[in-house]
Amino acid sequence: MQSDDEIKKIVACLDNCGVMLMPTDTVYGLAALPICARAVERIYELKHRPDRMNLPIMVDSAKRLPALGLAIGEAAQCLLNSPLVPGALTLPWDSSSSRFQVGLRGGTR
Incomplete structure (x- = not known):
């Protein structure tokens, strides 16, 4: 677990359009704020x-x-309200009306 100082450094990195390395359930992944x-x-x-x-x-x-x-369409809402969430649920999204070209992944807690 990270200390408060380490977490503050990570947040500052992301806020300044930085990229971080983070563990996922199976591999390490790169992360950044999608708005940057x-x-x-x-x-x-x-x-x-x-x-x-x-x-x-x-x-x-x-x-x-x-x-x-x-x-959020009806089918996606059903999945998001299902026992699969929170969990490793990945939903493809029509991004034509979005600022992002995305695949959306729900987090685990």
Whole structure:
């Protein structure tokens, strides 16, 4: 577990469009704030990922979706209200009305 000082450094890094390395359930992943284009571009560079391949966005709650410009359809709402959440649930999203090209992944707590 990180100390308060370490957490403050991580938050400052992300707030300044930095990229961080974090553990997931199976691998280590790169993370950044999706609203920071410079950080997102850096992830593409670090991963040598083609621009045509979308990145996932991880959220801690479905309440974050409207701020990302993502409309929640009936099927998605059923899944988000299911026993699968919280958990490793990944939903593809139509991003035509969003600021992001995304795959959405619910977090675990």
